[in-house]
Amino acid sequence: MNKMDKRELIITATCDLIAENGLQATPISMVAKEACCGAGTIYRYFETKEELIEDVYLTLMERFSDACLKGLDENASVREQLNSVWLNLYHYMREVPRDALLLDQLSVAPAIRGELQEQGKRRLKEKIDPLFARGREEGLIKDIPDDVLGVFVYGGISTLLRTDRNAPCAVPTEVTDEMLLSICWGAIEKRD
Amino acid sequence: MNKMDKRELIITATCDLIAENGLQATPISMVAKEACCGAGTIYRYFETKEELIEDVYLTLMERFSDACLKGLDENASVREQLNSVWLNLYHYMREVPRDALLLDQLSVAPAIRGELQEQGKRRLKEKIDPLFARGREEGLIKDIPDDVLGVFVYGGISTLLRTDRNAPCAVPTEVTDEMLLSICWGAIEKRD
DNA sequence: TAAGGCGGAATGAACGTTCATTCTGATACT
DNA sequence: AGTATCAGAATGAACGTTCATTCCGCCTTA
Numbered sequence: 001m002n003k004m005d006k007r008e009l010i011i012t013a014t015c016d017l018i019a020e021n022g023l024q025a026t027p028i029s030m031v032a033k034e035a036c037c038g039a040g041t042i043y044r045y046f047e048t049k050e051e052l053i054e055d056v057y058l059t060l061m062e063r064f065s066d067a068c069l070k071g072l073d074e075n076a077s078v079r080e081q082l083n084s085v086w087l088n089l090y091h092y093m094r095e096v097p098r099d100a101l102l103l104d105q106l107s108v109a110p111a112i113r114g115e116l117q118e119q120g121k122r123r124l125k126e127k128i129d130p131l132f133a134r135g136r137e138e139g140l141i142k143d144i145p146d147d148v149l150g151v152f153v154y155g156g157i158s159t160l161l162r163t164d165r166n167a168p169c170a171v172p173t174e175v176t177d178e179m180l181l182s183i184c185w186g187a188i189e190k191r192d
Numbered sequence: 193m194n195k196m197d198k199r200e201l202i203i204t205a206t207c208d209l210i211a212e213n214g215l216q217a218t219p220i221s222m223v224a225k226e227a228c229c230g231a232g233t234i235y236r237y238f239e240t241k242e243e244l245i246e247d248v249y250l251t252l253m254e255r256f257s258d259a260c261l262k263g264l265d266e267n268a269s270v271r272e273q274l275n276s277v278w279l280n281l282y283h284y285m286r287e288v289p290r291d292a293l294l295l296d297q298l299s300v301a302p303a304i305r306g307e308l309q310e311q312g313k314r315r316l317k318e319k320i321d322p323l324f325a326r327g328r329e330e331g332l333i334k335d336i337p338d339d340v341l342g343v344f345v346y347g348g349i350s351t352l353l354r355t356d357r358n359a360p361c362a363v364p365t366e367v368t369d370e371m372l373l374s375i376c377w378g379a380i381e382k383r384d
Numbered sequence: 385t386a387a388g389g390c391g392g393a394a395t396g397a398a399c400g401t402t403c404a405t406t407c408t409g410a411t412a413c414t
Numbered sequence: 415a416g417t418a419t420c421a422g423a424a425t426g427a428a429c430g431t432t433c434a435t436t437c438c439g440c441c442t443t444a
Contacts, residue, residue, distance in 0.1 A: 006393095022302050024216050027429055029396095038395035040432075049430065108300055110214050114359045142378075144371045148352060148363060152375055155351020156344035163343050167306050171340060179336045183344055186334075186378040219403055221422095230421030232406075241404065387443090394437070402429080411420070 007045045010035045014056050019098040023053070023105050053111040060102055061120035067092035069127055078135040079185075085128065086153065086184050087177055093161045100161055135188075142190050149188040156183065199237045202227045206248050211290040215245070215297050245303040252294055253312035259284035261319055270327040271377075277320065278345065278376050279369055285353045292353055334382050341380040348375065 013034035017026040028049055032039040046052040068088045072081060093100040106112055132146035142149065157180070164171040205226035209218040220241055224231040238244040260280045264273060285292040298304055324338035334341065349372070356363040 025302065028431080029429080032396090039430085040396065041394050043431070044393070104300055108296055110217065117358060142371075142374060144375065145366055147355075147361060148367055148371070149375070151352050151355050152348035155354075156348040156379065159347020159351065160340060160343050162347075163339075166309060169339065174337055175340055179334075179340075182334060183336065183341070183379045186381060186383070187348065187375045189378060191378070191383075220405080221403080224422085230423095231404085232408095232422070233420060235405070236419075385444100388441105389443100390439105390441080392438095395433105395435080397433100397435105399432075400430095403427090405425085405427100407424070408422095409420105410422105411418100413418080414416090 006035075006037070006041075010037070010042055010045060010052070011056055011059055014052060015060065015098075015102060018056070018105060019102045023109055050111045053106070053109060054116055056102075057106045057109075057112050057116065058120055060099060060106065062123075063099065064092070064103065065123045067096075068124060072127070078131055078138060078140060081131055082135070082184075083181055085131075086157070086181060089154070090157055090161075090177070090180055093158065097161070097165055100158070101165060104158075104162055139190060141188050144188075153184045153187055156187070198227075198229070198233075202229070202234055202237060202244070203248055203251050206244060207252065207294060208290075210248070210297060211294045215301055242303045245298070245301060246308055248294075249298045249301075249304050249308065250312055252291060252298065254315075255291065256284070256295065257315045259288075260316060264319070270323055270330060270332060273323055274327070274376075275373055277323075278349070278373060281346070282349055282353075282369070282372055285350065289353070289357055292350070293357060296350075296354055331382060333380050336380075345376045345379055348379070 010031065014026070014031050017030055017034055021030075028039050028042060031052075032042055035042070042052065046055065068085050070088055072084055074081070076084075107117070128150060129146060132141060132150060135141040136143075136146070160171060160175075163169075202223065206218070206223050209222055209226055213222075220231050220234055223244075224234055227234070234244065238247065260277050262280055264276055266273070268276075299309070320342060321338060324333065324342060327333040328335075328338065352363060352367075355361075
């Protein structure tokens with residue numbers, strides 16, 4: 001096993017444990033056991049536990065961005081592209097609730113500072129911001145700052161799924177893709 | 193100072209400290225200092241720290257519910273009533289970011305179990321669910337479960353303000369009440 | 385090819401700190 | 415005086431981090 005593999009192994013173990021037990025209930029000793037290494041070894045790859053958490057966060061956001069942008073056709077219409085991103089987001093969070101939970105946990109952790117959050121979102125924003133800009137030019141989207149609309153929709157979807165995780169209700173079976181898009185577009189679409 | 197005053201004092205102190213430093217950075221000793229009492233005294237009022245946190249959560253949700261339902265006119269139209277609730281929510285979270293932050297912190301804390309969360313939301317739900325039901329009957333609202341629409345809007349607003357707290361941008365100045373309602377209604381409103 | 389040695393990687397017991405909780409003696413009230 | 419309440423020191427468990435030691439693969443040399 002080479003250097004990077006072991007590093008990845010530690011990050012993966014940390015992901016698993018935090019998703020299962022929460023952030024403050026996963027001591028380094030537990031990560032070490034899960035990663036089949038000594039506690040000291042972890043400190044060969046990460047200066048502090050905080051740095052490990054930061055890396056976990058960035059790794060997760062990378063996966064998250066990949067999932068959202070999967071199969072995006074940059075030549076398609078704005079509407080089709082946003083549909084794709086939103087459905088990807090929705091499906092990913094439904095199918096990998098572990099990651100969604102992790103994201104919730106980490107986004108309020110003190111280790112995840114503002115700048116790091118920016119870094120995590122960067123790749124996604126670079127793709128989506130121009131999309132909103134185009135939609136706006138085409139008169140398709142409300143005259144409200146793109147960030148506001150984008151964050152609102154993201155917050156709606158993620159909160160919907162978080163609520164369902166906390167108290168499993170009918171969301172997974174009753175909310176069709178069509179319904180979801182109807183809500184999302186309703187929120188941002190310009191009407192006349 | 194009577195018994196309840198001291199209890200309230202401890203809860204208030206805990207609120208202040210968690211809002212300022214985060215949950216896991218506020219030890220009991222610090223709460224004791226802030227509340228001007230000994231650490232042991234806190235254990236006269238709360239069995240464990242976890243129970244204290246639970247009480248903080250319920251107190252907070254009570255304040256939150258009050259704020260959202262303030263001035264609600266039950267004889268007004270569904271549209272007017274929902275406007276009132278949403279604007280109350282938005283203004284409260286903008287004007288008392290401390291409470292909004294606290295709510296974020298606590299809603300992912302392991303101490304806040306599913307049942308407790310239900311209890312915290314109960315009063316709000318009891319008022320709002322019938323509102324959605326009426327709106328649905330009047331053909332005003334999408335044929336999508338009320339919970340889904342309600343949670344989506346709540347999630348959108350709260351995430352919007354959380355994002356702004358993390359990296360202060362233009363939300364407070366640029367998003368007018370009118371814009372916000374346009375987004376919220378767009379998300380739930382039935383169109384034909 | 386075999387033996388010896390070298391250096392980075394890994395280990396996990398030990399350390400110091402922090403924290404929730406308990407204990408104890410003092411204080412205020414009746 | 416007796417009871418209830420308090421403050422804060424004491425306690426012990428749990429944690430992040432360190433470090434002396436061990437391990438292991440590779441290179442050198444004969």
